[in-house]
Amino acid sequence: MSLLVAKDIAIHFGGVKAVDGVSFSVEEGEVFAIIGPNGAGKSTIFNLISRIYPLTHGKISFDGKDITRLKAHDIAQLGIARTFQNIELFDHSTVLQNMLMGRHTHSRTSFVENILFTPKVRQQERDHRKRVEEMIEFLELEAYRNKMIAGLPYGVRKVVEIGRALAIGPKMILLDEPASGLSVEESQEVAFWIEDMRRDMGLTVLMVEHDMGLVSAVADRVLAVANGRMLAEGTAAEVQADPHVQAAYLGTAPAGEPA
Amino acid sequence: MELLQLLFSGIANGCIYGLVALGFVLIYKSSEGVNFAQGDMMMLGAFIALGLGNSAQMGLPFGIAIIGAMIIMYGVGWGVERVFVRQLFGQPQFALVILTIAMGFIFRFIAGSIWGYTPLVFETPFSGMNWNFGGVILSAADLITILVTAVLTLALWFFFARTKTGLAAQAASQNQMAAYIVGVPVIRLNSLIWGLSGVVATVAGVLYATKGAIDPNIGLLGIKAFAAAVIGGMGSLPGALLGGLLIGIIEPIAGRYAPGELAQMSPYIIMLIVLITRPGGLFSQIHAKKV
Amino acid sequence: MRIIFKTSYDKDIDIHEHWGKRGAILVLLAFMAVLPFFAGEYYLAEATNTLIWALAGMGLMLLVGHTGQVSLGHAAFLAIGAYTEVALMNIGWPFLIAFPVAGIFTGIFGALIAIPAVRMSGIYLAIATLAVFVIVEELIILLEPITGGVGGLFAPSITIAGISFDRYADLSNLYWLVLLIVALVTWGYANLMRSPTGRSFLAVRDSEVSARALGINVTRTRALAFGLSTGVTGLAGALMGHYIGFFNYELFSIFISINLLLVVTIGGLGSIQGAFLGAILITAVPQLIAIFRDWANATVGINIGSIPGLDTMIFSGVLIAFIIYEPLGLYGRWLKTRTWFELFPLARRDMFRRQKSYLKTERTK
Numbered sequence: 041m042s043l044l045v046a047k048d049i050a051i052h053f054g055g056v057k058a059v060d061g062v063s064f065s066v067e068e069g070e071v072f073a074i075i076g077p078n079g080a081g082k083s084t085i086f087n088l089i090s091r092i093y094p095l096t097h098g099k100i101s102f103d104g105k106d107i108t109r110l111k112a113h114d115i116a117q118l119g120i121a122r123t124f125q126n127i128e129l130f131d132h133s134t135v136l137q138n139m140l141m142g143r144h145t146h147s148r149t150s151f152v153e154n155i156l157f158t159p160k161v162r163q164q165e166r167d168h169r170k171r172v173e174e175m176i177e178f179l180e181l182e183a184y185r186n187k188m189i190a191g192l193p194y195g196v197r198k199v200v201e202i203g204r205a206l207a208i209g210p211k212m213i214l215l216d217e218p219a220s221g222l223s224v225e226e227s228q229e230v231a232f233w234i235e236d237m238r239r240d241m242g243l244t245v246l247m248v249e250h251d252m253g254l255v256s257a258v259a260d261r262v263l264a265v266a267n268g269r270m271l272a273e274g275t276a277a278e279v280q281a282d283p284h285v286q287a288a289y290l291g292t293a294p295a296g297e298p299a
Numbered sequence: 300m301e302l303l304q305l306l307f308s309g310i311a312n313g314c315i316y317g318l319v320a321l322g323f324v325l326i327y328k329s330s331e332g333v334n335f336a337q338g339d340m341m342m343l344g345a346f347i348a349l350g351l352g353n354s355a356q357m358g359l360p361f362g363i364a365i366i367g368a369m370i371i372m373y374g375v376g377w378g379v380e381r382v383f384v385r386q387l388f389g390q391p392q393f394a395l396v397i398l399t400i401a402m403g404f405i406f407r408f409i410a411g412s413i414w415g416y417t418p419l420v421f422e423t424p425f426s427g428m429n430w431n432f433g434g435v436i437l438s439a440a441d442l443i444t445i446l447v448t449a450v451l452t453l454a455l456w457f458f459f460a461r462t463k464t465g466l467a468a469q470a471a472s473q474n475q476m477a478a479y480i481v482g483v484p485v486i487r488l489n490s491l492i493w494g495l496s497g498v499v500a501t502v503a504g505v506l507y508a509t510k511g512a513i514d515p516n517i518g519l520l521g522i523k524a525f526a527a528a529v530i531g532g533m534g535s536l537p538g539a540l541l542g543g544l545l546i547g548i549i550e551p552i553a554g555r556y557a558p559g560e561l562a563q564m565s566p567y568i569i570m571l572i573v574l575i576t577r578p579g580g581l582f583s584q585i586h587a588k589k590v
Numbered sequence: 591m592r593i594i595f596k597t598s599y600d601k602d603i604d605i606h607e608h609w610g611k612r613g614a615i616l617v618l619l620a621f622m623a624v625l626p627f628f629a630g631e632y633y634l635a636e637a638t639n640t641l642i643w644a645l646a647g648m649g650l651m652l653l654v655g656h657t658g659q660v661s662l663g664h665a666a667f668l669a670i671g672a673y674t675e676v677a678l679m680n681i682g683w684p685f686l687i688a689f690p691v692a693g694i695f696t697g698i699f700g701a702l703i704a705i706p707a708v709r710m711s712g713i714y715l716a717i718a719t720l721a722v723f724v725i726v727e728e729l730i731i732l733l734e735p736i737t738g739g740v741g742g743l744f745a746p747s748i749t750i751a752g753i754s755f756d757r758y759a760d761l762s763n764l765y766w767l768v769l770l771i772v773a774l775v776t777w778g779y780a781n782l783m784r785s786p787t788g789r790s791f792l793a794v795r796d797s798e799v800s801a802r803a804l805g806i807n808v809t810r811t812r813a814l815a816f817g818l819s820t821g822v823t824g825l826a827g828a829l830m831g832h833y834i835g836f837f838n839y840e841l842f843s844i845f846i847s848i849n850l851l852l853v854v855t856i857g858g859l860g861s862i863q864g865a866f867l868g869a870i871l872i873t874a875v876p877q878l879i880a881i882f883r884d885w886a887n888a889t890v891g892i893n894i895g896s897i898p899g900l901d902t903m904i905f906s907g908v909l910i911a912f913i914i915y916e917p918l919g920l921y922g923r924w925l926k927t928r929t930w931f932e933l934f935p936l937a938r939r940d941m942f943r944r945q946k947s948y949l950k951t952e953r954t955k
Contacts, residue, residue, distance in 0.1 A: 149786065404903065
C-alpha cells in the first residue's frame, strides 16, 4: 500500500485554480519529486498536504489514514515533516534550539512539570538533545550548534531547516526546493543527504525541485505539473522527454492540442 | 423625535471619530503600524488653531487660523516621520506603537505647557447658531462637521484614486519593496502621509473644538476613534469613516437606553465582537501569509 | 574571555553554565535578603515596589518578549489580581490560599480572553487587549459590592501563622515575602524557558507557520502564554494592592499598562533580566526626578516642580531614545558592554550593527 495517496486534490482561490485535480501516490521508501514551472502549484500541493490550506475537493491519506480534515499541527504527529521554500526558521534562537523545537511532538511533560523542571523533564531534555545531536552530526552542523540563525549564511540555514524537520523523527519528509539558492557543491551535498535519509533512516522523501540535475540524481519517480494540473508522471528521463512537459517549460502547446 | 435628535448629533460625533480613524488608517497603510498619537495630534491641531484664532491669543481671522494650523500640523506630522519614525525602519510594529504612545505624552505636555490644563473655548463665527426643525435642533457646528467630513473624504478619495502621488502611495502601502523597485519614493511618501494625517487630525480637532471646550486630554478620544478604525478594518478609508459613524450613533443611543458604564463600554464591545467574528475588521484587507 | 568546556548535556540544560554565574546570583540573593538590616524604611519600601514591578514586568515579558504578543491592557490583569485577592481575603480566606487563587483566577480569565483573541495577531491583539482593559475598568465601577466602586477598598494586612506582614508595621516582613515570591517566580520562569513549553512560545513568536509544521498547536500555546502571563501579572497586582494599602480603579490606569510596556522594552525584550532592569529604571526615575527637582529648586532657584506632567515628559523622552537607539534595551546594552570588555581590545564598532531592511510585512498580499 502506498504511504501517501493524494486523490483528485484541488484548491481554488476565488476563480484561480491553483491546484486542480492532481492525483499521485508515494510509495514507502521512495524519493518522489514534483517539478514544474514557476506558479505551477508545486508548493501549494505541499501546503495542502501539511494542511496549511484547506482542500476545495479531493482526499489525501497518509499511512492508510485520511488526513484531509486534520489541523496543520496534527500533521507532524503522524510523521510528516517539511521544510519551506523561503526558509521558516526561528531567527532569534540558536541552531540547537531550533532543532530541539523539532522534538515538540515527542514531549510528554505538562507545562506545570516544565515550570518546576522535574527530573522527568530533565531526562526528557537529555533524550531530545541526544536525538538532535545525531542530526547535527549527520548534517555536519557541529560548528554552528550555538550560533543564532539570524547570522548564518543561507546555505547553512537550509541545512538547519532539514535538520529541524528530521528531528521530528518523521516517516516522510517534504522538501520544498532543497537546492534553490545553493552552490553546486552544496546541492551535491543535499543529494547525498537525500540518499542517506532514504537508505539509513528509511525515510520517504517527497520534494519539489527546479534543479533537474538533482532530481535526476535522486528521484525514483517524478510528477510534472503546470497551471495546477498534472502533465506527466514517470522516471526523470521519461518526464523530461514528455512533449507536454517540454511545452510547459518552453511556453508553447504541443502539436495537435489547444494552448 | 428624540431618537432623531440623538441620531443627528450621533452622526456629527461619528464624523469626528471617523476623521481621527482616517488618520489611523492613513498611517497604518504607509508605516504598517498604529499611530497612537493620532488623538493627541487632533488635540494639538485644535489648540494651534485656537492659539492662532482666538482674540485673546494671536487673533488671526478664523479661516487663516485654521489654514495656518493645518500647515503647522502638516509640518509636525512630517517632522515626526522624518526625525523619529524613519529610525524605526525594519523594526517590529511594536516599536512604532511605543514610539507613538510616547509622542502622545509629549504632545500633551507641550499643549499643557503652552495653553494650560483648564478647558478653553475656540471662538468660531458660528458658535451658538442653530435651527429648530419641528423639535429637532440642528446646530451649525454639527452641520458643518458633517459637511466638512464629506468634503474631506471626497478630497482624500480623489487624492488616492486620481492623482499620481496618491496612486504611488497606494502602491507603496500594498508592497513597499515592489513599489520601491518600480521607482516609487517610498520613504518620501511616508513623510507626506504622516503630514497628511496631521492635516486630517487638525480638521477633526477644529471640528471637535466647535462643539465645546478643549483641554490637553481630549486626545483620549483617539482610543474610541481607534475602535472605529478597527471596526472598519484598519486598511480601509471608507471603512474607518463608517466605523466612526457606527460608534458615533451607537454611543448616545446606548447612553439613553442603557446604564452609563455600559454605554461607555459600547464602542469597545462592538470592536471586540467585530474582532472576534471578523479578525480583519468589517472591510477586511488581510490575507494569509504565503509560504 | 572565559571558555567553558561542556562535558555533558546537563551543562546546557542547567540554567547557569558554570558556578561563577550561580555564585553571582547567590550573592545577589543574599544581599537582597539582608537589605532590611541596613536600608532605611524609605529605601526598603522602594525596593519592595521595584520587586513588585519586576514581577509584573516578568508577566508581560513572557507575553511580549517571549511569545511576541503585545498587550496594552495588562493593567486590567493587575486589577483583577488585586481585587480578587482582596475579595477572597475579605470573605475570610487566608493569604496563603487567596494569593495563589487570585493568580490562577486571573490566569484563567486571561487565557479565556486569549482564545477568541488568538485568531488575531500583532496589532489587532494589542487593540483587543486595550478594549478588554477599558471594559474591565468600567466593570470595576459597576461591581461596587465587591470592588468598592469609585470609592475603592482597603487591602487587609497579611498574616501567616501569626506573623504579620503589614505594609506599615512590618515592612521588612512584607519585603521578604515579596522577595521570596519574586525569586520563586523567576526560578519557574527560567525553568519554563529551558523546557519544551518555553521553546514552543519562542517558536510561535518567530514563525507561526513552521511552529504548526512542527506539531505545535498555536492557539493552545498562545492561550497558555496568555494565561501564564496574566497569572503572574495578577499575582503582582495582588501584591501591589497590599503595598498601596488602599486603592480604587484609578490605581490601574492605562498609564500602568504603558509603564509595564516600558519596563519590558527598556529592560530588554526577550530576557528575564530585562524585566528587573526595566523595573529598577521605572521606579528609580521618578525618585531621580524628585531629587533633581529639589536640587534645582535649592541651588538655581528654578521651581520645576510647578510644571505639571514633566515626569511623564521625561519618561517619554527616555522611551523614545531607547526605541530608536537601543531596541535591545538595558540588558542588550549590558551584553554589548560585557562583550566589549571580554574581547578588549579586539572589539569592533560594527560587531553589533543592526541590519536594516524593508519591513517584513505582516499583511502580505
